Amino acid sequence: MDRADPSAQTVNARISPRGELDVLSRYEVARLRDASSGGLHELLRRCSLAVLTSGSQSDDPRAAQVRYPDFDIQVLQQDRGIKIELRNAPAVAFVDGEIIRGVAELLFAVVRDIAYTASEVVESQAFDLRSSDGITNAVFEILRNARVLRPNIEPHMVVCWGGHSIPRHEYEYTKAVGYELGLRGLDIVTGCGPGAMKGPMKGATIAHAKQRRRDNCYIGITEPGIIAAESPNPIVNHLVIMPDIEKRLESFVRLGHGIIVFPGGVGTAEEILYLLGILMHPANAEIPFPLVLTGPKESADYFEQIDRFLRLALGEEAARHYRIVVQDPVEVARAMDRGMRQVRQHRLDAKDAFFFNWSLHIPEAFQHPFDPTHEAMAGLDLHRGRPVHELAADLRRAFSGIVAGNVKEPGMARIEAHGPFEIHGDAEIMRALDELLRAFVEQRRMKMSGEYRPCYRVLS
Numbered sequence: 001m002d003r004a005d006p007s008a009q010t011v012n013a014r015i016s017p018r019g020e021l022d023v024l025s026r027y028e029v030a031r032l033r034d035a036s037s038g039g040l041h042e043l044l045r046r047c048s049l050a051v052l053t054s055g056s057q058s059d060d061p062r063a064a065q066v067r068y069p070d071f072d073i074q075v076l077q078q079d080r081g082i083k084i085e086l087r088n089a090p091a092v093a094f095v096d097g098e099i100i101r102g103v104a105e106l107l108f109a110v111v112r113d114i115a116y117t118a119s120e121v122v123e124s125q126a127f128d129l130r131s132s133d134g135i136t137n138a139v140f141e142i143l144r145n146a147r148v149l150r151p152n153i154e155p156h157m158v159v160c161w162g163g164h165s166i167p168r169h170e171y172e173y174t175k176a177v178g179y180e181l182g183l184r185g186l187d188i189v190t191g192c193g194p195g196a197m198k199g200p201m202k203g204a205t206i207a208h209a210k211q212r213r214r215d216n217c218y219i220g221i222t223e224p225g226i227i228a229a230e231s232p233n234p235i236v237n238h239l240v241i242m243p244d245i246e247k248r249l250e251s252f253v254r255l256g257h258g259i260i261v262f263p264g265g266v267g268t269a270e271e272i273l274y275l276l277g278i279l280m281h282p283a284n285a286e287i288p289f290p291l292v293l294t295g296p297k298e299s300a301d302y303f304e305q306i307d308r309f310l311r312l313a314l315g316e317e318a319a320r321h322y323r324i325v326v327q328d329p330v331e332v333a334r335a336m337d338r339g340m341r342q343v344r345q346h347r348l349d350a351k352d353a354f355f356f357n358w359s360l361h362i363p364e365a366f367q368h369p370f371d372p373t374h375e376a377m378a379g380l381d382l383h384r385g386r387p388v389h390e391l392a393a394d395l396r397r398a399f400s401g402i403v404a405g406n407v408k409e410p411g412m413a414r415i416e417a418h419g420p421f422e423i424h425g426d427a428e429i430m431r432a433l434d435e436l437l438r439a440f441v442e443q444r445r446m447k448m449s450g451e452y453r454p455c456y457r458v459l460s
Contacts, residue, residue: 008067009091014076015084015099017108024075024082028115032075043224044114047241048073050231051106052086052093060450062409064090064228075111084111106232106239109146113241116145121243135367139242139250140356146240148219148255149355155340155347157217159189159256161271162196163264163445164230173296173329174199174262180333182207186340189256191248192220192239193230196262201235219255223248229407244369245400249274254357258290258339260332261322263299265445266406266437270399272306272322274366276314277392279321283361288346289321290339297327305439312432313395314388365393372401372411374418377456382425382433398423402437405455406446415455427460434458 024032035041049071053064070088084107093103121127121138128134143149158181162174178188178200188204190197201218208216220236223245232239242248252259253275261272272293279289293303303324310318325332344354352359370376380394401421404411415421423433437458446452 010068010071010088011086011091011094011097013086013089013094013097013099015086015104015107017082024077024111024115025119026077028119029075029077029082031118032111032115040114040118044075044110045071045073047110047114047224047227048107049090050227051103051110051239052090054093054103054106054231054234060229060407062228062412064231084108102234102237106236109239110241113142113146113239117142117241117243120145132362132364132367135247135364136250136254136358136362139247139254142242142247143240143251143255143356146238148217148238148240150217151353151355153354155257155343155354156186157189157219157256157258158186158200158336159252159259160196160200160262161191161252161259161264161268162262163268164191164193164195164197165265165445165447166195166263167444169296169298170263171195171199173294173299173327175203176329177260177262177294177332178203179207180329181336182213183211184333184337185211185213186333186336187217187219189217189219189221189252190236191226191230191267192222192232192236193226194233196264196268197230198233198235199262200260201233205235221248221251221255225404225408225410228409245403246367246369250362250367253278253289253360253362255355256357257343257354258336259292260336261291261293263295263302263445265440266399266402269306269436270396270403272310273392273396273399276310276318276321277389277396278360278362278366280314280318280392281361281363281389286346287360288339288342289360290336290342291322292325292332292335293322294325294328294332300326302439302443305436309432309436313429314392317388363389363393365390366396370397370400372397372404372414372421374414374421377401377421377423380423380425382423382429384426384429398433402456411455420454421456422459423456424459430458430460 031040032044033041049064068090072087074085076083076085093099127138174196182204188201218235219238220232221240223242242251347354350359380398382394405415440446441452
């Protein structure tokens with residue numbers, strides 16, 4: 001252990017599989033050890049370091065790399081299976097020389113998902129990732145391999161979205177809502193990070209304990225570009241790493257039975273636009289999907305601003321798909337509970353599974369990965385006169401690009417090299433977008449710490 005800097009102490013260790021990793025083939029182990037540009041070792045190292053620094057208060061994806069520059073991880077093939085060798089690993093992941101059990105489980109989830117996605121999804125060509133059905137099938141298989149699809153259980157999964165950078169009173173409110181959800185036997189799915197992704201899980205753990213409920217699910221779904229900036233919170237007991245943001249978002253709406261949105265920043269706005277764009281597609285007109293936007297009384301102005309932007313950009317019809325509830329955790333939980341019954345009846349009538357929302361139509365515009373280059377961001381069509389779900393898809397991409405410029409290392413590098421992204425569009429929509437983004441900056445919803453420098457320019 002390195003004792004020169006107490007905040008950066010390190011440990012060397014070998015650990016055996018825990019959680020939901022069975023075995024790996026020799027080919028998968030070789031790919032995970034491959035440090036070449038086409039190998040998986042660097043991806044494994046970055047995602048593993050994020051798990052080992054769970055609870056970090058930084059959203060700079062480079063911070064852990066700077067603090068632990070000598071960290072390394074190796075997957076070792078042995079006669080009885082595999083072991084993981086950690087070198088110069090963060091000591092915060094250990095207690096008296098033993099790795100914390102939950103951290104070990106999440107670490108093996110990282111190994112599992114990176115190996116499976118590379119070998120069985122990307123390289124095997126088993127899925128046509130150019131088609132909508134192929135992408136959905138790939139999402140299903142990744143979730144099934146992670147063992148988060150639970151058959152023979154009534155609808156019970158509530159997805160909670162919201163910011164990683166939120167003030168204390170908003171965080172406490174997310175816990176209160178999670179507590180009420182837990183009392184009603186509902187499980188929690190979030191983006192796995194801090195803030196509004198941690199609070200609902202923390203509240204639910206207390207309620208589940210009071211109800212003597214066991215086998216609880218606190219599922220965290222992330223992707224490689226975001227995990228370094230939003231390390232998994234310690235309550236997550238099922239971690240899933242999807243290959244990109246689009247498959248991550250599809251996982252939420254296929255796995256969840258209802259969604260609660262807490263205050264957040266551009267990532268939360270991206271999620272709202274993603275879901276509304278899907279729900280406003282004519283093919284989904286009859287599919288129930290409870291959506292509640294909620295926060296404490298101090299956040300009422302925030303939701304009024306979000307509501308104004310959505311109505312202006314997508315039309316009054318958008319508001320039909322969500323409900324805003326302020327300062328009422330009990331009513332939020334009751335609304336979700338009622339929504340679960342509607343979802344259950346619809347799935348029965350449609351002969352659809354409870355554990356995966358096959359019936360929901362997701363247009364390809366919401367499925368194909370968006371690479372936020374300067375050219376792609378400037379080329380987004382943010383004008384009226386298009387089908388509303390198509391406009392929502394491009395607005396979602398605009399927010400996704402800002403997220404990349406804020407907290408994803410490749411996006412940050414592009415901003416440093418070429419300056420801010422430029423976003424063009426309908427003058428009225430651009431004014432509303434600029435107003436919304438300025439409010440996020442003023443409310444410190446863009447970054448957890450440090451001065452924020454906008455990675456975008458909004459032009460009409």
